[in-house]
Amino acid sequence: MRLNTKRFISAILITSFFIYSIVIYTTGTSVDKGKNYNTAQSRKGKLLFQKKNCIACHQIYGLGGYMGPDLTNVISAPGKGPVYIKAFLQNGTVRMPNFHLTETEKDEIVAFLTYADKTGVSPVKKFEINYDGTVNWKGKDEKGD
Ligand code: HEC
Incomplete structure (x- = not known):
């Protein structure tokens, strides 16, 4: 791989990391249902x-x-x-x-x-992991809010 391509990919990864962090630490943590x-x-x-x-x-x-x-x-x-x-x-x-x-x-x-x-939800939901790594929730329906 050429050096420029490597730099390009690194730049994209680093930028996405910062954008992702900003989203998680701002909107991601401001949810308060109560x-x-x-x-x-x-x-x-x-x-x-x-x-x-x-x-x-x-x-x-x-x-x-x-x-x-x-x-x-x-x-x-x-x-x-x-x-x-x-x-x-x-x-x-x-x-x-x-x-x-x-x-x-x-x-x-x-x-x-x-x-x-x-x-909050209690008792805590129980999940079942499928053979392909996906997850099913075996329980009552999620509350609508
Ligand atoms: C000495 C233990 C004890 C204390 C202290 C107590 N409870 Fe209870 N409560 C119970 C038991 C045991 C039940 C289940 C019914 C039964 O078996 O009599 C119950 C049932 C309930 C229920 C019905 C729950 C359901 O899902 O059916 C509510 C609501 C409740 N209690 C509220 C309270 C609140 C609020 C307080 C505090 C002011 C309180 N209890 C203090 C023992 C207690």
């Missing part, structure tokens, strides 16, 4: 979630205690949602204590769980 859900109300809900130590029994983003179910996507899970969550908080269950939260506090918890739902 931006509109990170409200004062949801932040209060998060503090309440910490204060009442819900994490002792529940997981968020897959982390926490394992006595109760993961709550990351409880807002969007089929058959569940705000009313369902409030019903649990209203009375507790045999295994989950009743925290005697006010209506405002319950709304804050719901706002926080909505934020969690928009920013």
Whole structure:
């Protein structure tokens, strides 16, 4: 290969490297799906979630205690949602204590769980690698947002 050709190819590779890096470090990292859900109300809900130590029994983003179910996507899970969550908080269950939260506090918890739902998926998706190196996702459908 002639020296000029080598230099040309190197120049193209180096330029693409810089363009790619700029894209990754600017637009690539500015995606925040939960931006509109990170409200004062949801932040209060998060503090309440910490204060009442819900994490002792529940997981968020897959982390926490394992006595109760993961709550990351409880807002969007089929058959569940705000009313369902409030019903649990209203009375507790045999295994989950009743925290005697006010209506405002319950709304804050719901706002926080909505934020969690928009920013994470749990349990983490499982993938299957095919013989040709492509990947299939064997699981429920990706959420539309
Ligand atoms: C002592 C453990 C414990 C604590 C603390 C606790 N929970 Fe639970 N929670 C459970 C268990 C266990 C269940 C599953 C239902 C059952 O078996 O009674 C549950 C169920 C739930 C559900 C229904 C989940 C689903 O997918 O069906 C929600 C919502 C919930 N808890 C929210 C909370 C919130 C919010 C807090 C904190 C204010 C909290 N829990 C604190 C044990 C706990």
